[in-house]
Amino acid sequence: MRHNDVIYFLIPETREDELGQKIPTGNYNERMVYANQYSISQSEFYNASAQGLKPEKEFEIYSFEYQGEDLLRHEGTTYHIIRGSTSGEKMRITCEKDVGNG
Template identity: 40%
Template structure:
């Protein structure tokens, strides 16, 4: 697997409360890493669709670079991580679905 693409893993960072007690994320931490890109398998796509998920892409990254982030950005679009799969000691697959709105 070649790592010819770049993505940003997004951690929430710190949280502040507004005047009525809502938690607002401040300064999310974005960590750029290199990744490989795979398509979602046919059976995985349809099985996920029955659970209300819409997997679009699978990113292959080095396992040591991942710290449980549930959000990432790739080519200006945000994705939620819906599944992780450790393929071997060094690699991890992140199955992701597109976030409906970036706002």
């Protein structure tokens, strides 16, 4: 299957303070990745809802492309990554809308 969707992993920018500690600036760098979008299964939706999560989208990417990011953007909306599962060279990432970022 071809990866027909484009997602952007959001990497937080940081700056160093006078003590050398990394402080988030509130800005993000983006890294583009091609993905396949999948629907959330009914069982996954209800299992996640029981834990207070609201999964909305699931994407499949190549495993090597994921570097531990917490946020991604798809079609102008920011999503929080709530789960990732790897199967061979591919990985599925489950996301919920990031309420704080629209």
